Every structure is written in structure tokens, then in C-alpha cells.
Amino acid sequence: MVNGSTELVAIVGSPIAQVKSPENFNRWFEGNALNRVMLPIDISAQALSSFIDTLRGWQNLRGCVVTIPYKQQVVEHLDELSERARALRSVNVIRREADGRLIGDNVDGEGFLNAGRQQGFDAKGKRALVIGAGGVGSAIAYSLCQAGVSALSLSDVSHERVEALAQLLRSAFPGLPVSTRVDSLSQFELIANASPVGMGDSGELPLPQALLQSLPASAHVADVVTAPEITPLLALAKARGCSIQTGPQMALAQAGNLGHFMGATALVL
Template structure:
């Protein structure tokens, strides 16, 4: 990576608490550089109680053109964004925003786009298919929206927090009537099975779905990046399923994030 760093460098920050585990600054900086942009993505450790003050102060930094929000600041990002996308409003969070020509922050939530683009890169298109999604937390809500926004025939949601599940289903049903309902851990009858929970990160975690009922023609995706091949994906591959690990989402999202930071993606 041959980055420039001088007085003309445009800065983009990625904020989180903690931040040491974040691996994307180098990848995003390289992506910017490849596109001919003299830009650098800088990781900054900001606590929840300081995030509003910090991001507000960036309005006066004229060479800071964008912000990436990671855990736990995505929900706060929505309130700090002047013009959030429909996706971001639905998900209740913003994970990226750029400074528009008028100086206002334009934001989006790219989690769902990254998840579905990652699946598409593995040969699966969601349009016209039946999908089961496990988990509709921060990223899961964005993924649920994107599944239906890209033309899925039906989405079933399995979420242990039934209040959150029902609230998401109600909101989705307003925009996509007849296309969403309550799911379970049984993957029978679905073309696409997606995990958007942290279940599978720790040894001894249960499987998020009944993997013994998986069939070879089904596509199984996971949002977890470590381990790269989760127990769910191991079980799915043993059944002959095509799969997408969390790194597929991560890699697809890198391009989307840079598009968003540069204001080159429609919101």
C-alpha cells in the first residue's frame, strides 16, 4: 500500500469502543488509494459518553470527509446524521456517513447491502426466494430490510427477543405487505438461511438453526468473521450447501463503505 500523507490528504475516521480489534482501516485506506483518492482512514477510540461531542467537533475539521461507526456507536450515528437513508432509518442505525457539498452529513447503513452482495458473490441471488433470518438486532434489522428490498418472495424471522421480532415484522409488513412473518429454528422450505446473531463465536454455542434439516440446495450465510467457518457453516457444508462466511460480508462491505465515504452510492 503506497499511501500519501500530506496537507492535501482527506481524512476519514472509524470510531468504536473498543477499537483495537478493528481491521478495516488499512483495507479501506488501500481501497481509497486504489481509486486515486489521497485519503486515509484513521481508527479512533471514543467512549459512548463522548461520541456526540466528538462527532459534532468534526464539523469544524474541514479535511474530515466521512465517519464509519462501529460497535457500540451505530445507533448514536443515526442521531448524528443530517440526512440518513431509508435503510438507516429502518435499521435505527448509521454505520457510515459522508460530508455533502452543503456541509451536512449524509448517512447509510450498509450491513444489509454487504450481506446480500457477499451472498451474490458466492452465486446466490435473493430475488424470488424464500428466506429465513435468525436475529434482527442492529445488523440483522438492516439485513432483513435488504432481503425484502431486493425482491425476496418471503422472509421468516427467528428472534429470541419476541418483542423486537414482532416490532421489526410490523414495520417490514408496512412496506412489504404479505412478505414477512414469524420463523423458527427449522430451515425446512427456505432457499436462504442467514445467521445475523453472535451465536457461533464461542465454543459450545448452540447452532442457530436445526442443521440436521438442511438440504444441499439451500444457501447458508453467517455474519460472524471469527471463526471464519462457524459450526453452522461446517454443518451446512457437510450437507452440501453453498455458504457465505462473515468475511464475504466484510469484503463486500469494504467497497460499499468506500463508495459511501466518497458520496458515490445512492442512499
């Protein structure tokens, strides 16, 4: 039960009622007998800047997870950004230093990588395809580059968006081949869906059937979609004999990364 000396972490967004992080974190805090709580904070757009100023002086708060629609808007208000948060112009977690300075990072991609590692998949030296060049896809692509993939391909329904991400990555990782053309899946050792396609009961696949014919059984296939846990893409990959990685596995691993960054949990929840 929360008392006067309970340490706080928060998650900020609007709306906030739907987020699962408080339950996940609070179950972990309780299971580890920590007097700590994650609270959901629904802040209006007009109050976001005051909220960030408040964080600097909020002495019993360790940090704050940032979710929709504020991942981009908080960037300009922080005191320091990780290299990837600066490149991606997107922050999903803020740590409050003891002196009140606010440091931002984006660990969406780290959560993805850690979920892979937990299943024995290491991205280093692999040829990877990321489908979806939005916020999560960008973060995953960036972290794959940091982790040392040997080549990266990108796919998105928006030509403009995928080219912008490719350019960002080519400039941040000179020498790494980044392609936006995908004719076959046969060369890929990792295929990651970071688009919303497959969510709910749409039954949709994020790539054309013709292209999926070339999916090799040796590939590791991952999806960020959390419901259903086994998306149509993952079902197809599983039937093909591929190893698979689910959205909930990434979400859990990511929670560990978020908590670790704030100094509030051990790395893995």
C-alpha cells in the first residue's frame, strides 16, 4: 500500500486509462517487496511543458515513461538526450537525476533486441528487414544498426517516410547498407513487423503473399503487435518453421529496459 515514503515512477500520456505499464511494473514492485509505485498521469497538451518543469523539482520521483501522444513533444524540453533519442527525435523514458536534470532515451529498440536475446537471437552480423517506419519501427531499426546488423532493409506503405528513415540511418551509420527495396525475403535472417498490420481480427499480413512465399525457414520473425499474440504473420512464420518473437515478449522486455533506465527495476521484469 502506498504510504508517505513510497518512491514514485510515472507514465505520462493522454488518454492513459488503457496503458498496461502500471500493472506490469506494480506487480513486479510488489513481487520484489519494493516500496515503489508506477502511477498513470493523464496530462493535457497545454500542461505538458509545466509537467516537465515539475519533474525537475519532484524529489520523490525517479523517472517517467512517455507514451502517446507526447514522445516527440517532450524532446525539446529535456536537459540531455541519448544519441538515439536525439536522432529519432523521440523519447519514451525520462530519468530524473538527483540534481533535477532530466535525461531522455528511447528504449523501444532495446526492448526489441532484448526480447530476441532472451530467445537466443543475436542481431549482430545479421541481414534484417524492418516493416514499418513509424515511431516504433524507427527505434527498432536504429537499435538494430547499433547492434551491428550487416545490412538493413526497410519497408513502409509511405514512400516518403521510409526514405526519410533510410536517410537518417545512412547518415548515423555510414558504411552500413540500408535499402528500401525488397524483392525477396530469402536473404533475411531477421524479419520484424513494426507496423500495426495484423492487429485485432483483421487477419492481414504486412507483406504481399507473393513476397512471403520466399520466407526462409531459417529466419527469425518478430512482431510488435500485442493482440493477438500470434499475428497472421507469426502464424505463417511458425508454419514455415521459423523461430518467432511476439509483441507481448517485446513489451515485457521493454518494461525491463524502461525500469532499468529509471533506476527502478532490475533489467528484466
